[in-house]
Amino acid sequence: MMKNVDAIIVGQGISGTLMSAEFLKNNKKVLVIDDEKSVTSSKVAAGLYNPIVFKRVVKSWLIDELLPVLNQSYEYIEQCCNAKFHRPRTIVKVFVGEDEKLQWLQKAQQPAFSDYLNQYISDDTFNDCINLHHGLATVNKAGNVDVKSMLTAWADYLKTKESYVNEAFSYNDIELMNGGVKWQNYKAKYLIFCEGYRAINNPFFNNLPFVPAKGELLTVKIEHLNTGNQVLNKGVFVLPLHEGAYRVGATYVWDKINEETTSEGLNEIMQKLHKLVKSNIEIIDQQAGIRPSTKDRRPVLGKHPNLPQLAILNGMGTKAVLLAPYFAKQLFEHLYHQKGIHPEADIRRI
Numbered sequence: 001m002m003k004n005v006d007a008i009i010v011g012q013g014i015s016g017t018l019m020s021a022e023f024l025k026n027n028k029k030v031l032v033i034d035d036e037k038s039v040t041s042s043k044v045a046a047g048l049y050n051p052i053v054f055k056r057v058v059k060s061w062l063i064d065e066l067l068p069v070l071n072q073s074y075e076y077i078e079q080c081c082n083a084k085f086h087r088p089r090t091i092v093k094v095f096v097g098e099d100e101k102l103q104w105l106q107k108a109q110q111p112a113f114s115d116y117l118n119q120y121i122s123d124d125t126f127n128d129c130i131n132l133h134h135g136l137a138t139v140n141k142a143g144n145v146d147v148k149s150m151l152t153a154w155a156d157y158l159k160t161k162e163s164y165v166n167e168a169f170s171y172n173d174i175e176l177m178n179g180g181v182k183w184q185n186y187k188a189k190y191l192i193f194c195e196g197y198r199a200i201n202n203p204f205f206n207n208l209p210f211v212p213a214k215g216e217l218l219t220v221k222i223e224h225l226n227t228g229n230q231v232l233n234k235g236v237f238v239l240p241l242h243e244g245a246y247r248v249g250a251t252y253v254w255d256k257i258n259e260e261t262t263s264e265g266l267n268e269i270m271q272k273l274h275k276l277v278k279s280n281i282e283i284i285d286q287q288a289g290i291r292p293s294t295k296d297r298r299p300v301l302g303k304h305p306n307l308p309q310l311a312i313l314n315g316m317g318t319k320a321v322l323l324a325p326y327f328a329k330q331l332f333e334h335l336y337h338q339k340g341i342h343p344e345a346d347i348r349r350i
């Protein structure tokens with residue numbers, strides 16, 4: 001028997017999760033299709049978000065608009081799953097030199113940065129475990145999401161609503177109808193692609209400028225270090241997990257795109273980590289994934305220009321945790337309330 005849903009969503013990474021949550025929040029029905037690959041960008045991601053771009057000490061793109069939606073969206077998912085995934089944290093920026101410190105102090109005095117940057121430059125030594133030549137400062141309103149746990153819990157929640165199937169989606173299996181689409185025994189008004197970097201093979205959206213970027217991460221134990229709830233950053237981030245374990249990364253590689261871990265990736269992260277940390281480091285795990293980045297480093301979303309029943313939410317690059325809540329909401333409002341998409345994220349810019 002044919003089943004009617006409002007949208008079929010292909011892919012349940014961070015994008016597909018936030019997209020489907022937006023539909024459920026608005027009392028719409030979805031079917032999410034995912035092939036449950038063991039390695040995906042979302043399953044590997046550290047899940048961090050940072051309101052500041054450290055290189056230039058500027059605010060991250062649209063940060064004042066993104067954060068309120070981020071808080072609401074993860075709270076909604078947590079309520080549905082009856083579990084916690086989002087953890088607000090402070091990032092401790094360890095300065096590389098006096099110039100960087102000076103630039104920071106200047107910015108911290110500006111009202112536009114007062115929510116995010118602390119002016120106080122601490123001499124906290126973290127049990128004498130870190131190399132501290134030029135001091136450190138902290139960033140507020142940062143945090144992380146335990147993405148892997150959230151994806152599993154959200155899939156389980158969708159299953160309770162008969163809104164999830166574990167299957168490899170094939171483009172040939174869809175039938176386009178007037179004002180909708182058919183897939184197997186499902187009929188939907190919209191089909192939304194959230195396939196991550198694998199969208200490079202999508203015949204409907206093959207003009208999009210994806211530039212997939214491989215990344216690697218380590219899980220390590222660092223002797224005597226206790227950062228509490230704080231994330232350290234100096235060339236690499238050091239995110240506390242549990243029992244003295246930390247996630248450290250990440251690398252960026254634009255050639256040799258695959259999901260294999262490499263000795264180059266390991267050495268690069270360890271070299272940077274040794275510049276920050278003085279105490280003994282034990283490597284526990286190494287992971288690699290492929291980020292769905294784009295040429296202009298902006299997300300891509302919107303309807304297909306000629307087939308308005310097809311849409312896409314992708315291009316989250318290095319910042320899915322921060323961008324996906326806001327842009328999933330924007331795509332939903334575009335589909336149902338004809339609201340505009342941010343011109344820098346709209347697929348029509350391409």
Ligand SMILES: Cc1cc2nc3c(=O)[nH]c(=O)nc-3n(C[C@H](O)[C@H](O)[C@H](O)COP(=O)(O)OP(=O)(O)OC[C@H]3O[C@@H](n4cnc5c(N)ncnc54)[C@H](O)[C@@H]3O)c2cc1C
Binds near residue numbers: 045
């Ligand atoms: C090492 C590393 C560290 C990172 N750290 C962070 C971080 O700290 N913070 C942050 O915000 N971002 C981080 N990122 C980036 C982030 O992981 C990505 O931007 C994000 O995961 C993209 O999510 P997505 O849902 O668009 O794609 P994906 O995670 O790739 O999800 C796509 C899903 O669709 C499924 N799929 C695709 N095609 C099909 C098909 N035909 N049939 C069925 N299923 C299909 C896939 O199996 C997958 O489950 C990191 C990435 C890497 C690699």
